[in-house]
Amino acid sequence: MTDVTEEALDTVAVGRQIRHARKSLGLTLGQLSERVGVVPSQLSLIENGKREPKVSLLMRIATALGTTLEQLLGAQPADRRAALEIELEKAQRGPLYAALGLPQVRVSPRMSTEVLEALVGLQRELARRMEEQAATPEEARRANTELRAEMRACNNYYPELERQAQELLDAVGHEDGPLSQHVTADLADHLGFSLRFVNDLPHSTRSVTDLRNKRIYLTQDDRGHDQRSVLLQALGNYVLGHRTPADYSEFLRQRVYTNYFAAALLLPERQTVALLQRAKAQKELAIEDLRDAFAVSYESAAHRFTNLATEHLGITTHFQKVHESGIVHKAYENDGVNFPADHTGAIEGQAICRYWTSRVVFDVPDKFRAFNQYTDTVNGTFWCTARTERHSAGLFSLSVGVPFEHAKWFRGRDTTERSKSRCPDETCCRRPPEALAAAWEGNAWPATRANEHLLAAMPPGAFPGVDDTEVYRFLESHTD
Template sequence: MDPDTAVADAATLGHRLRHFRTRRGLTLDELGAAAGVAPSQLSLIENGKREPRVTLLTTLARELGVTLADLLSAEPPDERSALELELTRIQRGPLYSSLGLPAVKPTKGTPTETLEALVGLHRELARRATEAIATPEEARRANTELRERMRAQNNYMPEIEQLAEERVRASGHVRGALTHREVSVMAEQLGFELIYAGDLPRSTRSITDLANGRIYLPPASIPGGHGLRSMALQAMAHRLLGHQRPDSYADFLRQRLEINYYAACCLMPREAAVAFLQQAKRDKDIAVEDFRDAFGVTHEAAALRLTNLATSHLDMTLHFLRVGDDGALYKGYENDDLPLPTDVTGSIEGQIVCRKWGARSAFTHTNRTTELYQYTDTPAGTYWCATQTGSTAEGGFSITVGVPFDQAKWFRGRETTARAESRCPDESCCKRPAADLSGRWAGRAWPSARLHAHILSPLPSGSFPGVDDTEVYAFLEAHSAS
């Protein structure tokens, strides 16, 4: 038995014993004499400092006119006992211990209102601690640790793959893109109904009403509505994967990665996806755009899914990049030793990638409707890559999938003659101005920098970072009657 659980059980037993004894109108001496045990021993039991044998408990239960089950129940005997037990448990915890304050021991004379105030203060302290804002350093460290863990397992999670395969098969899906109807069936099999609501709080993508078995999603008519399948699957994943309220920013990131992974596994089921990619490899014609179209997903989703399957099922290493039109790396994965830019902590998020890489040179092309191909010589070797550009309200971005030179033979676009040389992280590659330009303009220019708003924004707080609980609860209350 866990030590903390054992202490809690002994404390609850002691409170129940005292409750039944005083209700019977017996003193410690009187009950001790009737049960054949010293009053001092009974006192230790009532104070949770000694666990009695079952034979003694059976005798005590008989003398008190209750059953053994009554004594052993895990429920506090009354509201005051519940407060005393909770206060004791809280004061044994690491949060209270870190304050360096003395423990408060309730006595008969302690007013119930005082106990309520103390417990209420501790509850609020614990709530604020769990909702504390993660510092940028903590967030970057958590991101880096998660990326390194996924790299070590080749971005592959077999347990989630198997779970998704089973759920998709149970929906009746056979081939092709997973339909909205099949996603609805998957929800129904878990006891949920999908409801499309136009008044979802701005801070949420979906809301799951656990009490009434509903998953609320944005209206199906919104632009890019095909993403609703993924949102619904992510909401279901929390339940299927047994997620609890995240207790840290790192836990939040892990849960988000797992639900995204599960959704991708459902939209591009392993068996069908691997068969498609293996055939493309045999034809030496792997293309993210074909993979995307075959399963009706976004280019980024298809590219990320390829990173899940390529090493474990196609026997190849690769890299994935999402880069903004400002050159900043917003998402990245590699197990092919591509030298991604990092800061001193090892984090890649927000770092500027080399101007020579296809992920950035693609922005200079006028024709961006199809994938652009390029070979790049780097200090770590030569890499081939395919890049697709896109845009959002926040600006342009590129999605890149690349492989080492000897793996390019399996991909469409390997015949490209586009080639570049990157010497980064050597600053003379693309970060240091040419000597003649520097000599001409140094000290003669004063640019006004475009400040990225996210630089000054605090990391989102809350048990579910970034979510406004007030809006969520008001939404659920408004819809619970419907």
């Protein structure tokens, strides 16, 4: 029997196979629906690839059509036209077509093969030209998109990293409360590393690990970073057995895993989940309570919440770090929120709707307390909580959101703040109001702040942006 999983099932191809087999037998949708016991409208959605059928229904359809489940799932398109129809349907559902903002073309039996050929040809050429334009930064965005898909698939929860972090905490006897700098240093001692604080750390680094002599070099000028976190990330690379990354994708994955590992040490799973479960039972979940309980940054607490919320609380969620300009710096979701994306599916660098909580919070006078808001979007209503924090690169908002049905577990659910977003509809917030446009269009000439880094290739080297010569000279100068 064919193993049918969500990832393996190609709904468009399967739908076309069902339609071809049905028409070959001269059956109407109504006749097939009677044989398999579902309404014609549901069959129509399946044939059009808009609904994923259960395996049991697929088996009934295969029997009714005189074929097998394996043939429905594995057969090649019946003919050239069927192949074109499938290719066009898939293209129109992909991120490239979505980024164009064009209406969907309905693929019907009345559409001529010549029109199909032309539309598919245009899609192929557009995709080819976009690939030609993809420079190294584009590849980095693709790697980021792939990694975010992996995180979504596992609900941003990595049990093996949790286990390794807990084993290390057990080894130094840490049981409860915030992880102090003293205990953090004990972790380094346990792993055989000595710590050296220096004033000449290479400017492109946050720490340097001498694996030969098992030393970790840090700076007392933390540059806005928690020294515990910097040290734990350095230890994480060692514990997780990371080697020099072969490409940017591997570099990015290593960084995500080390950040996760460090967070699992700062906010251990057992204690953090216990705190969250108590707060959920009291309907008092709040990111700031997590921050305060473990003496970490709000951003670290928000990230950690996304690690544990779905796995242990049954809450789907999303996280955003948005620059005051409205541009997404980091994002994660497994709750279906409609983040803006480019043709590759990348979220980073895209502009968030100005009516979302992560944008509205910048204009809120009270910066001491979290700002909460319900937002009606094209994908449903979401409740979000947000704060702003200043980093070296400017002011950012940090927000965590959940679908409306999960808002009941959070402090701040009683907020009266509400907004409506129609994005990606351009009339929502991407175009100026008609009155403003009428008054100023053609009469304004802004001097833009050029983001020159966007025009440059990704920094070379195994560790992008790090000057290997500078690092090696530094280690040489500190070798006894």
